[in-house]
Amino acid sequence: MIVVCNHNSYFVQKKDVFGAIGLIPQQKIIAPLRMLTYEVSADQVDEITRMGKSTILESLLRFCRAIESIYIVECLRKPTNIDLQRLLKKAEMRGFPGMIGSIDLFNDVLQGNAPKITYCVNRHMYNGPYYLAYDIYPRWSTFIKTVTRPRSAKEKHFASCQEGCRKDVERCFGILQAHWAIVRGATRLFDAESLQSIMTTCIILHNMIVEEEYDHDVVDEYELDTMNNSRTRIYCAHDGTEESV
Structure with missing residues (x-):
């Protein structure tokens, strides 16, 4: 005040x-x-x-x-190096090393202003981050889209992980509406x-x-959903299983 x-x-x-x-x-x-x-x-x-x-x-x-x-x-600043490392750590725990978020506005991507990071996937080294995106975005290497019609177990598992991480970002807007109701109407x-x-x-x-x-350092815990008594479907893609945590 x-x-x-x-x-x-x-x-x-x-x-x-x-x-x-x-x-x-x-x-x-x-x-x-x-x-x-x-x-x-x-x-x-x-x-x-x-x-x-x-x-x-x-x-x-x-x-x-x-x-x-x-x-x-x-x-409303851009992520600092500490923020970036925290995002990368959480993304890697979800099975997406090198992922820094779900893309909605990509002005920085168009201008080539992406952070400089390195990570390894399937024994290949990469030096640029990527974003999770919908099918409507261009077919760029910067955007990782879900599998539209997954058939194999591997494709279904990847689609579940990709959509789950992307929805976490989308839910942030729902939290914003819950805190500041003026946004709703x-x-x-x-x-x-x-x-x-x-x-x-x-x-x-x-x-x-x-x-x-x-608390950014606390370990994320996923509790039972009181509405349907089933655990939140969050998968660890890097451990080779589809067991929910």
Whole structure:
């Protein structure tokens, strides 16, 4: 809160021309956070924060722009060497050495700005990373696609591993929607520029929470699914078996 107030004096409590004390910083910051978190409209927030609708909407946009300006360099940076090694380690545990993620936007790939790494597969050394991708992407060596119609046990096993790793990345957006409900529907009420600012703010705040709470060194454990009483289907492709872990 102090950082936001220091960045933008709009959130600092002031007096009007008549000497009346204005809104406190907590009101101007809680209102945007409630809209981002609970997918509520400005009309639903005004009863809690005692603010007008126009003031709530202005606070939301100013708050998003402040978060962008302050934290975009830190929280939307490219992976560091430590982050890259952690991604490579987790990918190798899943049977994909040299894989650094599931591809959705590949501007860096088009520009040839991929990280320089080396790994060995089937006794062959490779010096470039790759991404897991859908069938709609070009047939490049950088993209590893699933087997569309697997027939043999080997193809079925590879398809299960590839689709499982790719879905883990896709589920991140579901987690983002769960934390910041405004992404699900209320964003339709804003223009394109405001939407970009809101979405960027949600991603930044989400990354801040993950960095604060997530233990990157802990061993991943897959517990029973309470809905169907079957373990999550995660395979170890490098050990030659299809036993779930």
